[in-house]
Amino acid sequence: MMGKMNKAEFLAELRRSLSGMQERDIERSLDYYAEMIDDRVEDGVTEEDAVAGLGDINDCVLQIMAETPPHAVRTVKLKPKRKLRTWEIVLLAVGSPVWVPLALAAAVVALACAITAFALVLSVFAVLYCLVISSAAVVVAGIIEFLTSVAIGEISRGLFILGMGVTAAGLAIISYICAANFTVFAGKTFMRAVKSFKRRREIK
Amino acid sequence: MDIQMKRGLLDVCVLAAIRSAPSYGYRIIKDMSPFVPISESTLYPILRRLEAAELLTVFTVEHNGRLRKYYTITEKGLDRIESFKSDWKEIVAIYHFVMKDTDKNGKEGDVDDGKNE
Structure with missing residues (x-):
């Protein structure tokens, strides 16, 4: 467990932990946690407390990994749908x-x-x-x-x-x-x- | 609680939280908390799973200059709640069977709920 983190630090840490996953899945979970922190703050909590309220970041990572279907990763690899550069x-x-x-x-x-x-x-x-x-x-x-x-x-x-x-x-x-x-x-x-x-x- | 059992029950709880109107993550947690406390990290995989199974759909709304995801129950999601209701009768019957057994052995006597069905 780390000390008190703000939103940006938490999201950066989360991204680092998820780096092996598909970018799309990473973005989706970062959006989710960003929304959760913002909603907690809007409810009258400080940013640091909002982040702390999410619990252990490792638990967040495990839960995200748990529901990322392995077949999704494979399908995306088979059909690379990338944007034009x-x-x-x-x-x-x-x-x-x-x-x-x-x-x-x-x-x-x-x-x-x-x-x-x-x-x-x-x-x-x-x-x-x-x-x-x-x-x-x-x-x-x-x-x-x-x-x-x-x-x-x-x-x-x-x-x-x-x-x-x-x-x-x-x-x-x-x-x-x-x-x-x-x-x-x-x-x-x-x-x-x-x-x-x-x-x-x-x-x- | 058994993890598989809890998983299935939480799925139904989340569906129930969005049954009457679309809702967003934080509100789902708040609405559930008096009955079933659930953390953000636990809710995330449930929402993903329910979306993948087409029991709910997601739409995005701008709120205070940021985006908020709203979850809407689908026809399939409503069906899941209905099937939970009929499953529940079965669970209650199993509960009574289990409790009857423990009563006989005199180990546990607190049959306090599950009878109001």
Whole structure:
């Protein structure tokens, strides 16, 4: 135990004792004890008595240490969230004619890539669904043409057209299955991408 | 008192001290002192723990040209007080069981409280 300390001496001593801890935790506990001393003084006690009333400083230190979670220290070490230093801000400002256009260009390129990807997906959709529609049309046309051909007696021509119609029907079914599967796949991929993007932002 | 038990009880006491209105460190100590004397150094880790567990939140108010931290109870904090109330019945039952045993042995006779539940 030391003799009578004033507020500044007490806080300096506390800081010295806590020096191994994270700066954020040190600041927080110093703020707390400063507030406590000020409140005691405001209540009509002298500064020295207010400090003395806090009890043994070692006990204060032990209590602060007791509730500082070790995982907090580790997390902070993993993700150093420091403020920009003055020279870094100056460098950023001076370099802005260079890095701002570069960043803009990068953003535009990224946007172009995204649009291209979207267009590609869209074109696959277009091809598949066109196949579905046109094959279906050929089926209908084939049946009508077959009936008219038979009606006017040209059976061989009618059979040929019916064959084309049947082939088109097969094509229509296959392309329909492809289109449906592709739609489901594209939808799922898109949802997954959105979800993972959201999650990443939450972690940030 | 057993340190773990006291820890849990003090948590609830501090929550009770800020239940009706937000309060600051020194006032929490003063409000508690007639019932449960507590020192500044003991209060500090409790406040940190309760804040980390989201049983209370902290806001800062300027007071006489300095900053003062106010502590507000959360919904979760109110729940903790409620669960303490139901825990208490269990503790009283345990107390009676323990005292019944000592009564039989005739070692201690002062069953003076805990019965007004």
